[in-house]
């Protein structure tokens with residue numbers, strides 16, 4: 001359980017072969033993009049490597065083309081990206097969460113150091129940004145394919161370069177990726193400007209469910225199983241919903257609750273400073289970043305809402321907002 005430097009992580013990866021890469025469950029663009037970019041980089045060095053990801057958003061599926069694990073080699077090393085906690089490791093294809101992860105490459109300051117080796121850069125906006133630095137350190141020539149993976153990773157976690165985690169370095173990395181020949185305008189159009197009809201139907205229901213609390217400082221949208229059934233939307237396309245409640249003027253804590261199965265909720269918390277999303281989520285055994293975090297809840301809708309509101313109230317008070 002060691003924290004290692006970029007140089008150590010690079011030499012560790014250079015010494016490996018037959019590498020299987022996981023990311024977190026319900027992978028977002030950063031999870032998929034960082035895992036796939038790393039995989040392409042390792043393959044470009046002549047290594048056998050593959051990713052295994054489940055429930056990939058439709059817009060990101062193409063990134064895994066030709067590199068999804070297909071049992072064509074026996075994995076000798078397990079690596080993960082963008083995964084702060086073993087409990088959310090998206091293991092599969094014959095492995096479960098108890099698998100020993102040899103190296104995790106991450107940017108979450110909440111990383112629990114579950115892997116044998118952790119290369120963590122909390123200053124990076126996305127795991128894709130950490131992977132970019134690592135690939136350069138390994139002497140990998142960044143191809144257009146890798147660049148698209150990392151661009152999607154970074155643009156996902158920065159809300160297309162709008163969030164406060166977008167640093168000058170983030171934009172420099174993105175610029176370098178554009179220099180590799182990717183069409184950022186087209187990628188952005190697909191990733192951020194296009195919605196399926198099913199998703200729009202769900203978004204309408206989501207907006208109808210919106211309620212505010214604590215003088216309008218907290219807004220909550222609640223997505224039930226019925227809404228998913230009625231709209232036909234997929235959970236994997238609902239990531240953009242998480243940012244809706246926080247967009248309302250005066251809201252410091254925006255909460256999106258998704259009923260995944262009967263009695264099981266996935267909760268996204270988005271905050272505006274000084275409210276801290278990761279503190280709210282961590283009280284419910286989750287984690288994340290100061291402005292974007294998540295957790296799960298087992299129980300009925302009322303209990304889930306009550307628990308979230310209790311910790312939101314505490315956080316608003318702690319931040320001097322109530």
Ligand SMILES: [Mn+2]
Pocket residue numbers: 030031082107125126127157
């Ligand atoms: Mn990430």
